[in-house]
Amino acid sequence: xxxxxxxxxxxxxxxxxxxxxxxxxxxxxxxxxxxxxxxxxxxxxxxxxxxxxxxxxxxxxxxxxxxxxxxxxxxxxxxxxxxxxxxxxxxxxxxxxxxxxxxxxxxxxxxxxxxxxxxxxxxxxxxxxxxxxxxxxxxxxxxxxxxxxxxxxxxxxxxxxxxxxxxxxxxxxxxxxxxxxxxxxxxxxxxxxxxxxxxxxxxxxxxxxxxxxxxxxxxxxxxxxxxxxxxxxxxxxx
Amino acid sequence: xxxxxxxxxxxxxxxxxxxxxxxxxxxxxxxxxxxxxxxxxxxxxxxxxxxxxxxxxxxxxxxxxxxxxxxxxxxxxxxxxxxxxxxxxxxxxxxxxxxxxxxxxxxxxxxxxxxxxxxxxxxxxxxxxxxxxxxxxxxxxxxxxxxxxxxxxxxxxxxxxxxxxxxxxxxxxxxxxxxxxxxxxxxxxxxxxxxxxxxxxxxxxxxxxxxxxxxxxxxxxxxxxx
Numbered sequence: 001x002x003x004x005x006x007x008x009x010x011x012x013x014x015x016x017x018x019x020x021x022x023x024x025x026x027x028x029x030x031x032x033x034x035x036x037x038x039x040x041x042x043x044x045x046x047x048x049x050x051x052x053x054x055x056x057x058x059x060x061x062x063x064x065x066x067x068x069x070x071x072x073x074x075x076x077x078x079x080x081x082x083x084x085x086x087x088x089x090x091x092x093x094x095x096x097x098x099x100x101x102x103x104x105x106x107x108x109x110x111x112x113x114x115x116x117x118x119x120x121x122x123x124x125x126x127x128x129x130x131x132x133x134x135x136x137x138x139x140x141x142x143x144x145x146x147x148x149x150x151x152x153x154x155x156x157x158x159x160x161x162x163x164x165x166x167x168x169x170x171x172x173x174x175x176x177x178x179x180x181x182x183x184x185x186x187x188x189x190x191x192x193x194x195x196x197x198x199x200x201x202x203x204x205x206x207x208x209x210x211x212x213x214x215x216x217x218x219x220x221x222x223x224x225x226x227x228x229x230x231x232x233x234x235x236x237x238x
Numbered sequence: 239x240x241x242x243x244x245x246x247x248x249x250x251x252x253x254x255x256x257x258x259x260x261x262x263x264x265x266x267x268x269x270x271x272x273x274x275x276x277x278x279x280x281x282x283x284x285x286x287x288x289x290x291x292x293x294x295x296x297x298x299x300x301x302x303x304x305x306x307x308x309x310x311x312x313x314x315x316x317x318x319x320x321x322x323x324x325x326x327x328x329x330x331x332x333x334x335x336x337x338x339x340x341x342x343x344x345x346x347x348x349x350x351x352x353x354x355x356x357x358x359x360x361x362x363x364x365x366x367x368x369x370x371x372x373x374x375x376x377x378x379x380x381x382x383x384x385x386x387x388x389x390x391x392x393x394x395x396x397x398x399x400x401x402x403x404x405x406x407x408x409x410x411x412x413x414x415x416x417x418x419x420x421x422x423x424x425x426x427x428x429x430x431x432x433x434x435x436x437x438x439x440x441x442x443x444x445x446x447x448x449x450x451x452x453x454x455x456x457x458x459x460x461x462x463x464x
Contacts, residue, residue, distance in 0.1 A: 009352060011303065011304065011305040012303075012304040012305065012349060012350030012351060013303065013304065013350065062292060062295065062296050062301055062302075062306060062310075063292040063296075063310070066288070066289075066292045070288060075288070076288065076317065077316065077317070077320040077321065079316045079320055079362070080288075080289075080313055080316045080320060082316075083309060083312050083313035083316050084289075084313050086309055086313075087292075087309040087310050087313055090305045090306050090309060091301075091303075091306045094303045094305060094306070095301075095303075126362070128358075129358060129361060129362065132354075132355060132358040132359075133358070133359065135355065136355070
């Protein structure tokens with residue numbers, strides 16, 4: 001059982017050394033199949049006898065509803081939005097992730113600080129400001145970034161929703177009047193920010209341009225290795 | 239926290255403990271400047287409409303940790319700063335703030351938040367041209383609050399810190415610690431100290447003299463070009 005640390009120092013009242021669980025993060029854009037992969041991993045881990053808690057963004061009871069409302073209205077400045085998300089993140093970190101890790105759970109995070117940072121960086125946030133903002137986050141045991149080409153994302157997004165999401169298309173940035181063009185430009189920029197974040201925070205890139213089943217096999221192998229149970233037994237076969 | 243000198247507005251903040259009389263003083267300054275026919279705008283701590291609901295909910299249910307308490311106030315501040323304070327400053331207004339980032343620095347530090355982290359959180363915002371700090375002995379400020387308004391609120395009294403099971407006692411200890419934080423910041427941020435034990439009218443006179451000396455008020459006349 002490994003313990004944990006925070007990037008710079010823990011939030012007041014949190015002792016990361018007492019957190020014996022495992023924090024696994026899956027990052028990736030909408031329509032990358034990320035959430036499907038998380039639920040499949042959860043079921044698999046539970047079958048293996050691990051207690052699993054799933055967390056995500058925008059789910060804190062504190063400000064989740066207000067965030068939804070603010071997004072619809074599109075009236076918040078990028079910085080206000082950024083801080084709103086940070087509040088939501090730390091609320092979940094302290095009230096869900098930390099207690100679960102303390103109790104020895106495997107915590108599967110459907111996105112973490114990296115998505116939040118990438119979105120803000122694309123919108124011109126100061127990297128040092130952001131880094132400090134999230135410096136109280138717990139360093140995950142592993143971060144997997146599900147990378148999907150913008151072309152594939154468009155296809156999947158249209159297939160699933162018959163439309164593109166306003167925010168996932170970066171329409172607030174005024175990149176193009178054409179939603180599709182804007183979507184592609186925006187997703188490329190997000191991807192470029194992720195590449196920079198990867199250098200800094202070191203996460204594993206997993207190709208999402210494959211079938212859900214193949215991606216899941218790949219992830220199981222990686223997660224198994226993190227848990228040190230030789231997930232190869234079931235995971236590594238293709 | 240660099241100030242951009244191309245911004246024509248001026249920023250005045252008041253800070254101090256609950257019961258120091260700072261809100262009364264900034265209100266009187268507001269009246270005075272308005273009476274002079276100047277461009278003036280007033281903003282109050284923790285008053286952004288958008289964030290209010292979340293703050294209210296968090297406080298009522300006592301859901302807030304030191305970090306989320308700090309962040310929710312930082313969100314409120316960012317919203318007011320970017321939508322009101324900064325545009326007003328750019329438009330050549332004198333902006334009056336009843337509490338500014340120093341309130342967060344003091345209270346959140348008492349709750350255990352790191353000073354450098356807090357300063358970064360508010361690092362994008364302009365520093366006031368004048369920060370009046372209304373200083374008075376702890377017992378006097380406590381007396382003003384505890385005599386006048388016996389029902390203290392949970393977070394206001396620092397009950398989340400478990401300093402004492404008695405809310406009044408908790409408030410005393412909490413206020414004492416907040417005061418120590420203010421005192422320690424006086425030099426760092428160049429507060430202008432006002433003796434808050436003096437008569438309201440006398441304090442106001444000192445405040446007005448100082449403002450008139452530091453800020454070229456004629457420049458802010460509604461008829462003048464910003």
